[in-house]
Amino acid sequence: MLDLINDFLWSKVLIALLIAVGIGFTVRSRFVQFRYFARMFRILGASQAFKRDKHGHLSSFQALLLSVAGRVGGGNIAGVAVAITLGGPGAIFWMWVVGLMGMATSFLECTLAQAYKTAQPDGTYRGGPAYYIAHGLGKRWKWLAGVYSVLLLVTFGFGFTALQSYAVATSFDDAFGVPVVYTGLGMAVIVSLIIFGGIKRIARVTEVLVPVMAIGYLLIALVVLGMNLPRIPEVIMLIVNSAFGLEQAVGGGIGAAIMMGVKRGLFSNEAGLGSAPNVAAVAYVPHPVNQGIVQAFSVFIDTLILCSCTAFIILLSGAYDPASGIEIGGVALTQASLADHVGEWGRSFVSVALLLFGFSTILYNYYLGENSLNFFSESNLTLFNVFRVAVIVLCGWGAMTDLGTVFAFADVTMGFLALANLIALLMLFKPGLRIMRDFDEQIRAGIRHPVFDASKFSDLDVDPAAWEIEPEDLERLKRHGEAASPSQPAK
Template sequence: MLDFLNDILWGKVLIALLITVGIGFTLASRFVQFRYFGRMFRILSASQAFKKDKHGHLSSFQALLLSVAGRVGGGNIAGVAVAITLGGPGAIFWMWIVGLMGMATSFLECTLAQTYKQAEPDGTYRGGPAHYIARGMGSKWKWLAGVYSVLLLVTFGFGFTALQSYAVATSFGDAFGVPVFYTGIGLAMIVGLIIFGGVKRIARVAEVLVPVMALGYILVAGFVLALNIERIPDVVMLIVNSAFGLEPVVGGGIGAAILMGVKRGLFSNEAGLGSAPNVAAVAYVPHPANQGVVQSFSVFIDTLIICSATAFIILLSGVYDPASANDIGGVALTQAALAEHVGEWGRSFVSIALLLFGFSTVLYNYYLGENSINFFSTENQNLFNGFRVAIIGLVCWGATTDLGTVFAFADVTMGFLALVNLIALIVLIKPGLRIMRDFDEQIADGIEQPVFDASRFADMNVDAAAWEIEPEDLEKINQRRSTPVPASGETIL
């Protein structure tokens, strides 16, 4: 049954919806992910990106790092190797396509998450797909928001937490001979110390951990590329030719390349799943599109940089042989490939990278689970503490258990998660474009930092309390209030 559902979801339905949303919003937004690519860096380099407001909300930069902590995980190391093993080098091309289109999808979902975020009694924010479904699609769709929250809790809060723990423990055991039980205990203790401090403590850890782990991995990959610089064009051609069946058939041919590229690409960068919007919504930004732009960049970091780094490490090595690609796969393929380039310490480096990537993802998964529970209850502290204890137990259990069935089940629930979110994005594409056009118009008017005036969008059921603008931004809003805003139906293209 799990295999049947996976085939239906990933082989047909989700590919069609991902293409519809990714390409559709790319065209409707006039290629927003490329138009504002340079602005991604300007937003992040601005002092405002690092600033917390008076309530101590996460900064835009902290939200970016927390989302990167979630996007960058085992999929960037083991998942890329699996995609190459089963789909051939051509799977990387389709992973790139998913990443480029996913940048637009991430812009849309994270912009909507910011737009429809909700102010909590303590002054913090909550948001994500459950909130933009309930507020944006209307109260009659609140049941669908509830379904999404349950799927998010089951998939990320439970399933993927155990899977990341398993990947970390087994890799660490292979590299250093540490029994998985002890790795699981140690990982659970550290995770427990962090998650009981809430999202702010998780964000502080991500601020330190994510740059170290991502830059370290990229630097090693850059060293490998430098050693093999003359072969890089050949590898690029191998990837492109394999994507269109112009190389000897590997695995299941073109179909397998597309399927594995789309599936592993989505699993890695999560664009369209609706997971990152849960984090994107908690930051203070002057305009929702700001966070959409920043979160597009996190997809670029994950897929176009880190996944590509793993792919080139593998394809530039002599370990990978298309004729016998199934002989070695997963993280072992990445370890063997890097060891061939830099020596045996490369195996240990991959294990340490997987440990850091997996650890950061466990923290991210915890927050997604907490946000799911928060949709149903915000005041039952015993419920949240119980969930934290359950996460610690899952980390221990996952490290010591064969999770083949869990992985198949999580793939199915992730598929349904993506299905619900992609349907919501299709329904809400008009409000998303309306918010983007407000951002575009302010840029065109010469306003370097656009500001969101919630009073101009009252018809969209926006929570005005969540858009209490900082004093330095109020002046910009007052300058625009005298300008009429078009009706929602007049703002589309």
């Protein structure tokens, strides 16, 4: 039954909705993910004026790293291998297409998450789909916000936390012979030391962990590309030809290539699922569009860069040979491929990468669960502590348990989670475009760093306290160039 529901959701309903939102907003926004791609670097540079400070705010860059910590995971290592095994090399082409469309979807949902965020007493913010559903769609739709929060807690807070623990522990056991019980207990201890510090400590850890794991994986891929430089054009042509059914010898076919590319791409970058907006909302930025642009870039990092790294490692190796009739899938194919390039230590490298990716995702999943609880009971320390203990237990238990049924159930709940979010996004197209056009107009007026004036959007039920810029930060932005109209409220 779970398989039937999962197949119906992901093979029909969600793929149609995700493509509709991605293409629809790409066109309506005049290809915003490409128009503002270069501006992302300026935004991250200016965010140094908005870094974590005496007021307790978290910067745009910290929120970006926190979202990358969640997007980058097993899908970048195992998911790409599965896509190539079942859909052929052409699946990578469709994964790229989905990534480019997903950038627009992520822009929309993360811009809305920023616009509808609420200020917290400790200087941080809360937000996400539950908040933009409740405030953007009105009281009649508050039930949908509640359903979304429950699904978010069950899927990411509980289900995927245990699944990540299992994936990391079994991979470490295969590579180094470390019993799963020790890996599970080790992760439980380390996670406990981090999550009891709240979002600020999680952000500080990901600020170090994410660049190390992402850059390390990118470097090993560049080494592989350098070792196989003459063959790169050949592999690119293989991917493109296979995407349109012109390389049937490698298996997959055009239908399988499209299906696997779309599904694996969506699973990997999470654009449209509504998970990333929960962490995008924590950033202290002058305008919601700033974080929308930055979060669109996180999809680019995940799908266009890191997924491509795995794809080229596999396709440039001798491990992938569908003509041989010997099938290797998942993590094993990535491990075998890297080992074919650099020697047996490549298997261990993949396991370590999976450990880091999985660990960062556990921290991300924890925060999603905490945010869903906060929607029902703001800053309830007792409730948060009970949840933290549950996450620690799941890290240990999940490592030692076969979670096949849990995975199937989490897949279904994630499908309904995405369904609720996509319905909300379709209904909030106009507010999203209105906020984007406010940013566009300020840019056209020569303002280098647009600022969101909440008083102009009072009809959208935004929280004015969440858009009060600290006076010293507003002054810093003005030193970088014109920043805002004099009507911008400040503390």
